[in-house]
Amino acid sequence: MSGLKLFNTRSGVTEVAPQLAEVEADVQDLVEAHMETMLGVRFLASEYSTGPVHGGRIDSLGIDENGAPVIVEYKRATDPGVINQGLFYMSWLMDHRTEFQALVRERLGATAASQVLWSAPRLICVAGDFTRYDLHAVREHRHSIDLVRYRFFGNDHFGVETVATAVGRMSAPRVGRRRGTAKAQRAASADGAMTELHAALDEALLGLGEDITKVENRTYHAYQRLRNFACLCPPQKTKLLVYLKVDPKATDLVPGFTRDVTGLGHHGTGDLEVQVRTERDLERAQELFRLSYAAA
Incomplete structure (x- = not known):
């Protein structure tokens, strides 16, 4: 991860080699159990069905500390389709706001449901790695997208690193001149x-x-x-x-x-x-x- 190496210094110095998960579910289960600590996102649901017409399952649904809806998609290694898959689900989410708010109300209460920030939905892709085309695609999209690379280090350490972010900045309102006394x-x-x-x-x-x-x-x-x-x-x-x-x-x-x-x-x-x-x-x-x- 960015050339960073991890060493165990308890008895001498031994490098702890980074590893990918054996199966994708290992990453998903760990992140979902500690989503707020790792991603700053409150967990809402796992493998959320988008219904028979849309025909899909969102890996994880959550809401961040600003009230923005969050879709999290996981891949064990490199998958060039992860961004498009996530955007496909984001399109569904924006068309099913009432359903999402009902989920938030059920999990977190009426106050949180009334404060959902629909102007800033997010997609977080967690994967073993990304291609250069992924990095370019993120910067071309208007959506808020984070590409997060993960690694396991032995049995006791797990690392995440943001490798690309789509930055959306809203323009500030103009300040008009005032006249008077x-x-x-x-x-x-x-x-x-x-x-x-x-x-x-x-x-x-x-x-x-x-x-x-x-x-x-x-x-x-x-x-x-x-x-x-x-x-x-x-x-x-x-x-x-x-x-x-x-x-x-x-x-x-x-x-x-x-x-x-x-x-x-x-x-x-x-x-x-x-x-x-x-x-x-x-x-x-x-x-x-x-x-x-x-x-x-």
């Missing part, structure tokens, strides 16, 4: 400064890697690889709030800049809140952004 103009100036800071923060998060997808939710913007690594809330009057997947207990918290929100209600995902008021705050938040990105 001096008070209104000062308010507009403050809003403009916060809008500029918001744009700079957005650019900083997207600039961390080419494999980042930005998902616009009703209450926040999520920046994700396979999983969210940052959630940016709409600008407040004097600050921006970003939530990161960084352990607050491993961070030197600074009052007015970083806060542990473990167990506290907030929009987006992540237990570390970062408050950005100035360009200086944005600069000193960069290392926290990189830590969260690396962990996603």
